[in-house]
Amino acid sequence: MHTTKLYVGILLMAAFASCQKNDSAPPVIDEDVNLGGGTSISGTFINSFQQPAANLNTQQLDLHRAADVAFGDIFVTAPNEINPGLGPVFNQNSCENCHVANGKSPFPANSGELRGLLMRLSVPGSGIHGEPVPVPGFGGQLQTRAVFGKSPEGTLSWQTVEQIVQYLDGEEVSLRKINFSIDNPYETWPAxxxxxxxxxxxxxxxxxxxxxxxxxxxxxxxxSDLNGDGISGKANMVWNVEQNQSQLGRFGWKAGQPTLKQQSAAAYNDDMGITNPYFPKESCTGQAQHDGQTDDPEIDESTLLAATFYAQSLGVPRRRNWDNPEVMMGKQLFSKIACADCHHPGFITGPHPEFDFLSFQIIYPYTDMLLHDMGADLADNRPDFLATGNEWRTPPLWGIGLVETVGGHSNFLHDGRARSLEEAILWHGGEAENSREEFKKLNKQDRLALIRFLESL
Ligand code: HEC
Ligand code: HEC
Ligand SMILES: [Ca+2]
Ligand SMILES: [Ca+2]
Ligand SMILES: [Ca+2]
Structure with a gap:
């Protein structure tokens, strides 16, 4: 790439040039303080992930407020005047119940209340568009709740196993591995x-x-790792249902969804049992406890677009403490030990077909949006389009330092197993093994500096 670096270089040169001319120029700030470009907002508070993008015009701000309602709407059992259609089987009854305060879900305390944890299912192989093959009788996701008179597909339970890792300096950290199982299936659980x-x-x-x-x-x-650095990012190519074609995957932990609209439509359908123009059949269609009918979609296109717009139009919080010397040292280490080779700092967005506030923004998400083999310990061993059982999409790190402020927890990674940023790093394997080993060789002061940098994001 390096259009971004070039561009930023030019900006910095411009900043220096103006410093020379003019003594009252503003202090030079770290290039990535505005993580989300023009959308960036300030402040460290519990609502940090619920602010509209700073660069919305009045009309877009009105749309955003309406969209906020759609994201929070609680669905109930039909027939009901407002938001009917929940289920027959479902996981939660609103988007916000899983994406609490728009933040990361904590790992649940018990299997009675799963919060934002869900279990995807498939049998080996792939379908005609390369998609995971649904499990007969259970589909592609385990719905752990059902409306009155219907049976949940099963319950999710787990056991945790602790394993110790040791830094070069002898300090130890305990990592929590989680082994899941499905209990009480409503019909025989296939092999x-x-x-x-x-x-x-x-x-x-x-x-x-x-x-x-x-x-x-x-x-x-x-x-094929032509540059021989042990890191071989790969794009997922997934099926766009509306356009009937294969497209770059971007969303979800394995980049299994091409667009926010499709991701949101799938969430309505699978997570809440709400049929919609994209996915007009209930997720349990074909199962014994479904009535076999396909009625009109339970939400229309405008509701689907509203929920989609909400995620599109949120602001990204600015970095904090970026000029703290420890944070600045941590940032250097982040590049030095190759974290930045996957958590790619910057991009300039392209033209967005609909929304000008998303176009040509200089952003610092700290992700390359690509899949990486993260080793056997993180593997789910379940393919998802081109993603193998070992591969995960690099998650963006913007906002990661506010997870605790917003959600009151510090659980990370695809299944929430990590209880701190430190644990999240120590789980890295596969293509990230060298990077993790370099981290383990750092002295305590340097390890803390790296974490302080993450906390500034
Ligand atoms: C049962 C919990 C649950 C509910 C309800 C839910 N989500 Fe999600 N959401 C998730 C999980 C889990 C993921 C990650 C999915 C994956 O990796 O496949 C996700 C991913 C997403 C993403 C992609 C995020 C990313 O970084 O790639 C968006 C956007 C999203 N959800 C929007 C919504 C919307 C809109 C609704 C309501 C219509 C909703 N979600 C309802 C659990 C939920
Ligand atoms: C080979 C690519 C790669 C490298 C190198 C890498 N990461 Fe990651 N990182 C990932 C992927 C992929 C995940 C998601 C893994 C999962 O959830 O199972 C991840 C997850 C994380 C998370 C948790 C994010 C979340 O939302 O839960 C943090 C924090 C993180 N990485 C920091 C680092 C740091 C610090 C380094 C350097 C020591 C590093 N990473 C090196 C690919 C990489
Ligand atoms: Ca329904
Ligand atoms: Ca199911
Ligand atoms: Ca490489």
Missing amino acids: NVLLSPRIAPAVIGLGLLEAIDPSDILALADE
Whole structure:
């Protein structure tokens, strides 16, 4: 790439040039303080992920407020005047119940209240468009709740196993591995089911990630590791249901969804049992307890677009403490030990077809949007389009330092197993093994500096 670096270089040169001319120029700030470009907002508070993008015009701000309502709408059992159609089977009854305060879900305390944790299912192989193959009788996701008179598909339970890792300096950290199982299936649980636990991610900055030109993402891919650095990012190619074609995958932990609209439509359908123009059949269609009818969609296109717009139009919080010396040292280490080789700092978004506030923004999401083999310990062993059982999409790191402020927890990684940023780093394996080993060799002061940098994002 390096259009972004070039561009930023030019900006910095411009800043220096103006310093020379003019003594009252503003202090030079770190290039990535405005993580979300013109959408960036300030402040460190519990509502940090619920602010509209700073660069919305009045009309867009009105749309955003209406969209906020759609995201929070609680669905109930039909017949009901307002928001009917929940189920027959479902996981939660509103978007916000999983994406609490728009932040990352915590790992649940018990299987009675799963919060934003859900289990994807499939049997080995792939379908005609390369998609995971649904499990007969259970589909592609385990719905753990059902409306009155229907049975949940099963319950999710787990056991945790602790394992110790040691730094070069002798300090030890205990990592929590989680082994999931499905209990009380409503009918016989087939053999050979593949499981993929997923925790709800934060929903900030997603419109910007959608606006990155595909060629800028593909330019970072190095599938056969031609440059020999042990890192071989790969793009997922997934099915766009509306356009009836294969497209770059961007959203979800394995980049299994091409657009925010399709991601949102799938969430209505699978997570809440709400049929919609994209997915007009109930998720349990074909199962014994479904009545076999396909009625009109339970929400219309405008509701679907509203929920989609909400995630597109949220502001990204600015970095904090970026000029703290420890944070600045941590940022250097982040590049030095190759974290930045996957958590790619910057992009300039392309032109967004609909929304000018997403176009040509200089953003710092700290992701390459590509899939990486993260090793056996993180593997779910369940393929998702081109993503193998070992591969995950690099998650963006913007906002990661506010997870605790917003959600009151510090659980990370696709299944929420990590209880701190430190644990999240120590789980890295596969293509990230060298990077993790470098981290383990750092002295305590340097390790803390790296974490302080993450906390500034
Ligand atoms: C049962 C919990 C649950 C509910 C309800 C839910 N989500 Fe999600 N959401 C998730 C999980 C888990 C993921 C990650 C999915 C994956 O990796 O496949 C996700 C991912 C997303 C993403 C992509 C985020 C990213 O970084 O790639 C968006 C956007 C999203 N959800 C929007 C919505 C909307 C809109 C609704 C309501 C219509 C909704 N969600 C309802 C759990 C939920
Ligand atoms: C080979 C690519 C790669 C490298 C190198 C890498 N990461 Fe990651 N990182 C990922 C992927 C992929 C995940 C998601 C893994 C999962 O959830 O199972 C991740 C997850 C994370 C998370 C948790 C994010 C979340 O939302 O839960 C943090 C924090 C993180 N990485 C920081 C780092 C740091 C710090 C380094 C350097 C020591 C680093 N990473 C090196 C690819 C990489
Ligand atoms: Ca329904
Ligand atoms: Ca199901
Ligand atoms: Ca490489």
